[in-house]
Amino acid sequence: MARPLINVPAKVKRGQVFEIKTLISHIMETGFRYTTTGQRIPRDIITFFSCSYNGEEIFSADFYPAVSANPFLTFYTVATESGTLEFKWIGDNGFSETASVPVTVE
Amino acid sequence: MTGSLPRCLIVAIALAACVASANGGDIPLDQRRSGYADLGRDTKAMQDDDTSNPATLWVLDGEALWNQKAGSANRACAECHGDATASMKGVAARYPAFDAVQKSPIDLEQRINLCRTERQNATPFAFESHELLALTAFIGRQSRGMPIVSTDEKLKPAIEAGRKLFMQRIGQIDMSCAQCHDDNWGKHLTSSLVPQGHPTGYPIYRLEWQNLGSLQRRLRNCMIGMRAEPFDYGAPEAVALEAYLMWRARGLPVETPAVRP
Numbered sequence: 001m002a003r004p005l006i007n008v009p010a011k012v013k014r015g016q017v018f019e020i021k022t023l024i025s026h027i028m029e030t031g032f033r034y035t036t037t038g039q040r041i042p043r044d045i046i047t048f049f050s051c052s053y054n055g056e057e058i059f060s061a062d063f064y065p066a067v068s069a070n071p072f073l074t075f076y077t078v079a080t081e082s083g084t085l086e087f088k089w090i091g092d093n094g095f096s097e098t099a100s101v102p103v104t105v106e
Numbered sequence: 107m108t109g110s111l112p113r114c115l116i117v118a119i120a121l122a123a124c125v126a127s128a129n130g131g132d133i134p135l136d137q138r139r140s141g142y143a144d145l146g147r148d149t150k151a152m153q154d155d156d157t158s159n160p161a162t163l164w165v166l167d168g169e170a171l172w173n174q175k176a177g178s179a180n181r182a183c184a185e186c187h188g189d190a191t192a193s194m195k196g197v198a199a200r201y202p203a204f205d206a207v208q209k210s211p212i213d214l215e216q217r218i219n220l221c222r223t224e225r226q227n228a229t230p231f232a233f234e235s236h237e238l239l240a241l242t243a244f245i246g247r248q249s250r251g252m253p254i255v256s257t258d259e260k261l262k263p264a265i266e267a268g269r270k271l272f273m274q275r276i277g278q279i280d281m282s283c284a285q286c287h288d289d290n291w292g293k294h295l296t297s298s299l300v301p302q303g304h305p306t307g308y309p310i311y312r313l314e315w316q317n318l319g320s321l322q323r324r325l326r327n328c329m330i331g332m333r334a335e336p337f338d339y340g341a342p343e344a345v346a347l348e349a350y351l352m353w354r355a356r357g358l359p360v361e362t363p364a365v366r367p
Contacts, residue, residue, distance in 0.1 A: 003166065007157035025163040028316070069316035070160040 004087060004099045011104045012079040020051065020059075021074045024089055024097060030065040046071060046091035053103075054083035063091075079105045132354075133288060133302060140358055141301040141366060149313070153365040161243055161311040161363030164236070164318050168244025171237060177228025183241075186225060190248055198246040199253065199360050202349045204260035211264040211349050214242050215320060216340060233339035239318045243309050246362030254306065254360060256353040268350025271343060277334025283347075298367075304355035305348065307364020314367065321348055 007021040024046070031043025043065065050060035059075045082105045089097045142150065156162050172183045172190055187193045202213040205220070212220065218241050219230035231238035256265070272283045286295070287303035294300065308321040315323075322344050326336035337344040 003163065005157055005162060005166075007155075021157055023158065023160060023163065025160075068313075070163060072158060072160065074158075 004089070004097060006085075006087065006099055006101050008085060008101050008103060011106055014079055014105050016079045017076050018079055019074060019076055020085065021072070022049075022051075022087060023070065023072045025070050026089075026091065026095070028063075028065075028067055028069040028071065032065065044092045044095075046089050046095065048088075048090045049073065050088050051075070052086045052088075053077060054081060055086075079103070081105055131288065133291070135357070138302060138304065138355070138358060140304055140306045140361065142307070142361060142364065144299050144301060145365075145367070149365055149367060153307075153361070159311065159363065159365055161309070161318055161365065164240040164243040164309070164311075165247050165363060167236070168240035168242070168247075171241050172244060177222065177226030179225065179227040181226050183221070190245065194245045194248040196249050196252050196255075198242075198249040198362060200255045200258075202261070202264070202345050202352065204258055204264075210342065211261055211345050213321075213345050213348050214245060215322075216345070218242065218245070234320060234323055239309050239320065242320065243318060243363045246309065246360065249360040250362055251359050253357050254352055254355050256349070256356045261349055261353075264346045264349040265353045266350075267343075268346040268348070268353075271347050272350055277329065277332035279332050279334075281332050283328070303351065304358055305351045306355055306358050307361035307366070309362070310364045310366050312366050318363065321351070 003025060005023040009018050012018045026046050027044060028046065029041055029044040031041070031045075033041045035041060045065055045067065046063045048060070048062055049071075050057055052058060058077045061073065063071065083103060085101045085103055087099045087101075089095070142153065145153070152158050152160075169190070175182045175185075184190070198214055201217065202211045203217070204210070205212045205217075208220075215233065215238055218238060222228045222230050231241075275282045275285075283303065286300050291300050291302040305321045305324075308324070309318045310324070311318050312324075322337070322339055325344060325347060326339075329336040337347075
């Protein structure tokens with residue numbers, strides 16, 4: 001039941017710097033742990049995140065095993081035009097999740 | 107040799123202090139505080155904002171489960187209980203509650219599973235499963251901000267049993283819950299602050315767990331720390347202890363789903 005939670009202000013003024021908050025459910029299994037019977041638990045993490053604003057990438061990040069479960073990311077951008085913010089998460093075992101949120105610039 | 111006498115004295119004084127504080131008794135009602143009060147600024151902010159509180163992910167899944175048909179009765183929670191924001195308001199604030207059919211107190215997780223087996227003809231969820239935590243968090247969320255209520259006379263025997271368990275020294279370390287949470291709250295156990303141990307926000311998102319967990323998981327966690335054999339999930343002792351803790355926290359606001367370190 002992986003699903004992202006995105007928090008972006010509904011309306012922003014042109015030129016304003018605004019905050020984008022994202023949260024996604026993911027176990028972020030490090031690959032360094034073992035079961036009680038000594039079997040290695042395979043790595044299962046998100047490896048890449050990106051956010052684009054009207055098609056232009058404004059933020060991206062590579063994730064590594066030290067990132068905690070249910071990664072929460074917050075970053076800023078400048079309001080230029082009304083449009084959409086598109087979010088993408090890619091990970092191990094073919095994990096892929098996308099989301100998009102409209103932004104209204106006044 | 108010269109240093110040995112003062113050292114004996116120090117040990118004797120420390121022991122005397124321990125005995126004295128072990129008789130400290132209940133925390134006065136006006137001195138009770140939720141663990142929230144002792145959180146860092148960041149963790150408080152995380153709990154307060156639904157979009158940064160990771161437990162929201164479970165609450166949303168719980169909402170989906172609430173409206174999803176289940177079992178051979180092919181019935182959703184919503185078909186009997188309707189809109190949870192109205193029907194479940196205040197429910198989590200009064201659990202564990204006495205169940206007339208079972209003739210024993212049951213906690214919210216057990217209530218959900220009873221509904222599943224009896225009303226939906228579905229298999230009960232496993233304790234600490236994603237589904238059970240999600241539904242519990244969703245139902246608990248409807249009581250956020252409401253005071254914990256523990257007035258049912260029929261719960262009294264369970265609360266008394268829970269109080270005995272709380273005061274009982276257990277495990278290889280031979281400690282009771284009360285020695286930390288009644289007598290020494292506000293002090294430190296290594297670098298961690300000892301809280302009063304009020305169950306105001308369960309199920310909680312515990313950063314250490316990187317997961318949501320129930321009150322029973324937290325109790326088992328403490329018992330393992332005391333080198334005691336933890337109660338099984340759903341054991342009558344565990345429910346009695348939960349009932350006592352809720353009585354002890356009566357009047358404090360529900361914070362579900364809370365975030366704790």
